[in-house]
Structure formats: C-alpha cells, structure tokens
Amino acid sequence: MTEHTKTDGLPGIDVPLAAAEPAARDARTASPKVECNACPVLCQISEGRTGACDRYANRAGALVRVDPVVLLRRTLEAGTPELVPFAARAEPQGAEAPAALAPAEWSGDLLHADEVFVTGVGSSTTYPDYKPAPFIVASQARGVDMVTVVTEGIFSYCSFKVKIDTDRFLGPEQANIRCKGEVVGHVTTAEYGSQMLSLGGVHHLTGGSKKEGRITAEMMQLLGNKKAVELTIDGGSQIVVQAGRAPIVNGVEEQRMRVGCGSATIGIFAKQLLGHVDEVVVVDDHITGVLTEHQAGRCLDMRRSGIQMRGRKSTPGRYFQVANPGTGWGGTDIAEPLSIIEGWNPEVAWPGLRLLMTSTTGEHASWYVLDEALRPVEQAMPAAVRAVVDRIGENCEPSLSTVLFLGGAGGSLRAGVTDNPVRLTRAIKQALVNVTCGGAPAYVWPGGGITVMADVMRMPDDSFGTVPTPAIVAPIEFSMALENYRLLGGHMEYVRPLAEVLGRGAWHDDGAPTALRWAHNAPGNPWPLGQPPLLG
Numbered sequence: 049m050t051e052h053t054k055t056d057g058l059p060g061i062d063v064p065l066a067a068a069e070p071a072a073r074d075a076r077t078a079s080p081k082v083e084c085n086a087c088p089v090l091c092q093i094s095e096g097r098t099g100a101c102d103r104y105a106n107r108a109g110a111l112v113r114v115d116p117v118v119l120l121r122r123t124l125e126a127g128t129p130e131l132v133p134f135a136a137r138a139e140p141q142g143a144e145a146p147a148a149l150a151p152a153e154w155s156g157d158l159l160h161a162d163e164v165f166v167t168g169v170g171s172s173t174t175y176p177d178y179k180p181a182p183f184i185v186a187s188q189a190r191g192v193d194m195v196t197v198v199t200e201g202i203f204s205y206c207s208f209k210v211k212i213d214t215d216r217f218l219g220p221e222q223a224n225i226r227c228k229g230e231v232v233g234h235v236t237t238a239e240y241g242s243q244m245l246s247l248g249g250v251h252h253l254t255g256g257s258k259k260e261g262r263i264t265a266e267m268m269q270l271l272g273n274k275k276a277v278e279l280t281i282d283g284g285s286q287i288v289v290q291a292g293r294a295p296i297v298n299g300v301e302e303q304r305m306r307v308g309c310g311s312a313t314i315g316i317f318a319k320q321l322l323g324h325v326d327e328v329v330v331v332d333d334h335i336t337g338v339l340t341e342h343q344a345g346r347c348l349d350m351r352r353s354g355i356q357m358r359g360r361k362s363t364p365g366r367y368f369q370v371a372n373p374g375t376g377w378g379g380t381d382i383a384e385p386l387s388i389i390e391g392w393n394p395e396v397a398w399p400g401l402r403l404l405m406t407s408t409t410g411e412h413a414s415w416y417v418l419d420e421a422l423r424p425v426e427q428a429m430p431a432a433v434r435a436v437v438d439r440i441g442e443n444c445e446p447s448l449s450t451v452l453f454l455g456g457a458g459g460s461l462r463a464g465v466t467d468n469p470v471r472l473t474r475a476i477k478q479a480l481v482n483v484t485c486g487g488a489p490a491y492v493w494p495g496g497g498i499t500v501m502a503d504v505m506r507m508p509d510d511s512f513g514t515v516p517t518p519a520i521v522a523p524i525e526f527s528m529a530l531e532n533y534r535l536l537g538g539h540m541e542y543v544r545p546l547a548e549v550l551g552r553g554a555w556h557d558d559g560a561p562t563a564l565r566w567a568h569n570a571p572g573n574p575w576p577l578g579q580p581p582l583l584g
C-alpha cells in the first residue's frame with residue numbers, strides 16, 4: 049500500500065510519499081480515494097475532502113476543480129457596465145468538505161461571440177502535459193473564426209516584479225528581502241521615483257530549504273491575489289506591499305511619488321521661484337539640485353549665491369551623495385537640511401540672502417535668511433514661496449505599489465496547445481497569437497521561450513494559486529485565428545464551440561457542467577479576442 053502523510057494545517061489532506069495506487073482506499077470509510085494528477089504531488093483524496101492545494105476535491109467519487117472558471121464579459125463601451133450575477137457557490141459544509149459547485153446560469157443573449165471570453169482562472173491544468181488544454185474554445189470575433197486555448201499553468205519559473213513609488217530608502221541594491229524570516233527576493237534597481245523589488249522566482253521556490261520554498265509560494269500567491277504582504281529588507285526597511293495600494297514603509301503609509309529628481313525639480317520650478325528666492329536647494333538622495341549653479345538658474349541670469357555643498361559635484365548645480373540614503377529628506381538620512389551645506393563663499397554670498405530648501409516631494413521644506421555672519425536663520429516661509437512648494441506637492445502622483453507577474457510559459461504547458469510546441473512559440477513571436485493572463489494583456493519578452501509579464505491589477509481577483517511542489521498556478525490563454533491553430537498543429541479534435549463550453553464545461557468533465565463565474569473585462573484592458581493576422 050502507498051504510505052501517506054498529513055500536511056500541517058491542512059485538515060483532511062493526504063499527500064502521498066510515493067507514487068499512489070489508483071485504487072487506494074480511505075482507512076476510515078473504506079471508500080475509494082481519488083487520485084488527482086493535476087500536478088506532480090498526486091494527492092490521494094478521500095471523499096468530501098480537498099487535495100493539498102485546496103483546488104481539487106473528491107465529490108462523490110469524482111475529482112472536481114473547487115473554484116469556478118472565470119468568464120469575462122465585455123464591458124460596455126460607455127456608461128456603467130451591466131452587472132452579471134456570479135454563479136452560485138455554496139459555502140463548504142464543515143471544515144473537511146469541499147465547496148459545493150453549482151453550474152452557472154447564463155442566458156443565451158450573452159452569447160454574442162465577442163462578448164464572452166473563457167479565462168484560465170479556475171480552468172484546470174494540462175499536467176502531466178501531454179493532455180490538451182482543458183478548454184479549447186471556438187468563437188467568432190468580428191466575423192473571424194477564432195480559437196482560445198485556456199489553461200492554468202503551473203509555473204516553477206516565475207516571479208513578481210514590484211515597483212514601489214517612494215523616495216525613501218528601502219534597502220541597498222541586491223539586499224535580501226525576507227518574509228517570515230525566509231529570503232524570498234532581493235532589491236534591484238532604483239528607477240525614477242520608485243524602488244524595484246524582485247520577489248519569488250525559481251531560486252527561492254526550489255533552491256533553498258523546504259520552508260523557504262513554502263513561504264515564497266505563499267507570499268507570491270498573496271501578492272498576485274492583490275493581498276498585502278509584510279517584508280523586511282536586510283539593512284533597510286520593513287515594508288507592507290499590496291498591489292494597487294500605497295506602500296507602508298516602517299509603519300508609515302507613503303503618500304507622494306516625487307515630481308522628479310532634485311535637478312529636474314529645480315528646472316521645472318525655476319521660473320516660478322525667480323524673484324522670490326536667492327537660492328534653492330532641492331535635497332535628493334541621488335541628484336541634489338542647486339538653483340543658481342544649475343543651467344536653469346544661469347539661463348534665468350540668477351546671481352550666484354556662493355553656497356558650498358557637501359557631496360560630489362557632477363555637473364553645475366547637480367550634486368551626488370550629499371548624504372547617506374535613508375527615510376529623511378528626499379530619500380536621504382538627514383533630518384536637518386543645513387547639514388548638507390558646507391558653508392558660504394564670503395566673497396559671493398551676502399547678508400539677507402533668501403534660501404529655500406525642499407525635498408523632491410515638497411513634504412519637507414524650510415526657509416532661511418542669511419544673517420550678518422552668513423549663517424542661515426530659519427524664518428517663516430513667504431506665501432509666494434509656499435505656493436511653489438505646494439505646487440511641487442501637487443505635481444507628485446499618489447504613491448503606489450505595482451505588482452507585475454513574470455512567468456515562463458516556454459515549458460511543457462505548450463503541449464496542451466499543440467503537438468509541436470515550438471510552432472506556438474514561433475507564432476507568438478510573429479504576433480499571430482494573443483497571449484493573455486486571466487484576460488489581461490501580457491507582454492511577451494523578446495528572445496527564446498514564452499516569457500510573459502502581466503499587471504495583476506488587470507487580472508481577475510484571486511487569479512493565482514499554489515501547489516506544494518512548490519510552484520505557482522496562474523491563468524494563461526492563447527487566442528488566435530482558428531486557421532492558424534490548425535496550421536500550428538493544434539488539437540483540433542478538442543476544439544469546442546463556446547456555447548458547448550458554457551453548457552458543459554471542460555472537455556474532460558464527465559458530463560457534469562463546470563461551475564462558471566462571471567467577471568468584467570477590467571477597464572482599460574483590450575478585449576482579448578483581437579484579430580491576429582492569418583499565417584502566410
């Protein structure tokens with residue numbers, strides 16, 4: 049007999065230690081278990097229970113996918129989208145029972161060919177890879193016969209690229225990022241007003257300890273499903289990241305994304321400050337700007353102030369490394385802005401000189417006047433100067449966390465599309481196939497393989513799952529002209545009309561309709577059923 053072990057915290061889950069025998073029986077009930085082969089874990093599932101990923105269940109001896117398939121309905125071009133009710137889904141009957149499924153109700157009037165799109169969310173997988181995709185759907189788009197190949201990919205090779213709009217120092221480039229103490233990613237480059245993080249990836253899923261892989265998968269699922277994750281950066285900050293929300297850095301919710309670097313801020317507002325100031329310093333961790341030295345000040349014929357800055361002078365009016373990175377003024381570690389001023393040239397500066405110091409967001413700003421000894425004395429900021437500082441703040445966009453899924457679909461799931469997988473890869477590169485993730489547009493990277501990137505905010509809620517191998521489960525769809533599908537060696541015998549799919553479910557369902565759930569094409573998303581050109 050096959051040996052089994054329970055998985056911690058997941059009641060009712062039996063995970064085989066070795067290859068399972070199809071006729072395994074539940075020791076308590078003596079009823080036959082069902083083997084799930086939708087991923088390499090090969091769970092033996094007792095009746096009324098779910099497998100290790102909670103995505104499949106044994107319902108009356110039949111293996112069912114617990115979550116409904118998400119169908120997109122095209123949003124109306126103008127006005128409020130018409131709402132279509134979700135299919136009913138009963139709550140689980142007790143802790144061990146899987147959710148009951150109810151087939152979707154749909155009305156024939158929805159079945160206008162280019163209004164409905166079957167997404168990979170909840171669709172099931174092609175594992176062990178030789179199987180055709182669960183849904184290969186024929187429809188028409190503007191008179192062209194189309195086909196969409198729909199599946200849930202199991203991605204071992206995938207990660208999330210996260211853009212955090214903040215000037216504050218999150219951590220050194222290449223620093224490890226931890227979740228619950230495990231390393232799950234690293235800090236990568238700083239971009240214009242944002243800090244980039246790379247989270248997840250095959251190295252952390254498979255290359256470390258079992259715990260590291262499990263925590264990485266959990267973190268990735270949460271992030272992809274638009275939930276908050278708490279991360280700690282070695283040598284840096286503690287942050288909370290959630291797609292579409294402002295990041296929280298060391299317990300403080302970030303408000304503004306800077307208008308530009310210190311040099312750009314000088315240039316943008318130089319004319320508005322002219323006449324109201326004698327010198328302006330825009331403090332920035334990367335490029336601090338000094339107005340009268342800067343090209344903008346020189347073009348406006350501003351008198352030099354004689355200010356002497358700390359840091360390394362790059363070009364006139366642009367200084368690098370005026371302080372260390374931190375969470376103070378302009379992403380530096382300073383709380384006292386005058387600390388970055390070395391002194392004043394007494395040959396050039398004059399008593400009464402008016403100095404504005406501000407950060408790149410305008411969140412920090414102080415006003416000084418030089419006394420007889422050329423020492424800056426803080427004073428109340430004049431209204432005209434305050435108005436420009438406010439304008440800097442007004443030009444800052446709201447700070448957001450942006451989460452992009454990056455997955456390599458160049459592997460085996462292509463076999464679910466065609467017997468000759470490289471033809472799919474080539475057709476995608478020739479722009480003959482539209483690739484979407486849960487109906488959201490996917491950017492396909494140039495070069496080999498099918499490496500796709502999609503904004504999780506454009507995907508349906510709860511698009512991501514995990515399997516305990518560990519790997520991420522994510523939806524992917526390939527849409528193309530039916531004729532192209534035939535030419536690239538597609539599984540033509542599995543192509544089924546949309547109406548049949550809506551009525552019966554996946555091709556491998558044993559007569560029981562798949563539960564369906566409606567969602568709307570996200571605002572701004574192009575309709576996935578475009579019209580790719582025909583193969584030549």
Ligand code: SF4
Pocket residue numbers: 084085086087088089090091098099100101102103104515516
């Ligand atoms: S973990 Fe894998 S084998 Fe087990 S239920 Fe989930 S998909 Fe099926």
